[in-house]
Amino acid sequence: MKLIFLIFAMAVAAMGPSRDGSLPETGADRDSVPQRNPARLPPISAQDDATENAPAEQLRIMDAASAEPADFLWNARPVVVFADTPGDPAFVEQVEALRRDARQLVDRDVVVITDSDPSAASIWRQDLRPRGFSLVLIDKDGQVKIRRPSPWDVREIGRAIDRLPLRRQEIGRGRPLR
Template sequence: MKLKFLLFVMALSAMGPGRDAPPPDADSVPRSNPARLPPIAQSSTEPTDPVPPAAPEASFLDAADVAPEDFVWKQRPIVVFADTPGDPAFVEQLDALQRGAVALAARDAVVILDTDPSADSIWRRNLHPRGFSLVLIDKDGQIKIRRPSPWDVREIGRAIDRLPLRRQEIGRGSVLR
């Protein structure tokens, strides 16, 4: 019984003062001093629209120009292989990647294109593709996904967002920015 009474008294005291008092007088409410407010800048010219910052876009690089070591702990290479530049799967994948370049850039992705098997690039020696192939490599240099068919950028973005390193980046993103 004492416990119930004690809980009732605590709840009643937590409600605050009674509502029988009249509302405060308008003159008794403190207001900010208009003299202390910073002056409003008046411009004599017409205001101009601020220029929005340019959205970053993913880089498209030739496999012969770059090495896998160039991207370790910096960017996520998405390597697209084909036997010829006219391969329909390659053309479809390249079109999809170009349309989603902004989404890829937001995930620190760079697209590496390799359409010349005779050049025997370091990418081909390390990844051993057969015909068309898409390979996603994380920032730590490990191969995360291999696809033998074109893949939508939305799916690529979701796959990147599931990677442990990307999850760490997202977690830190709100703190550092």
């Protein structure tokens, strides 16, 4: 008997509100309200498109001497780019690639650390011990995740970050991409 009453109550609830409510809008009222149909929307101007696609934040590129690893713990993913000289072609190519596709990195909370002076013996160089050109990806937990001896495409850096457990948790929580 209780089961029949429960089914009846669910059926009544599924019917929706009673007929005592207001009447639906007429066709004239509906046309005065802007619709979300893309075919009916006016074209987006170039200015609107530029502001919509502009990154909310700029990619942070810092010198190794001015950055400490502890500053980024649980806040950002450092991508450390090492070279023996600032004119190293691989170093220049990597930094330019990171600047060119900055949006993908900003969305993944990346901070770029550059170190092209071995004589300065920065804390990054002491901890990571690179030889010549090197790209090192460190996750938010402070663990080294990837080392590369040659320049790497930003798209592949983004894919590698997206496979990290902490990034998967961020995505799983529904953290909005900027």
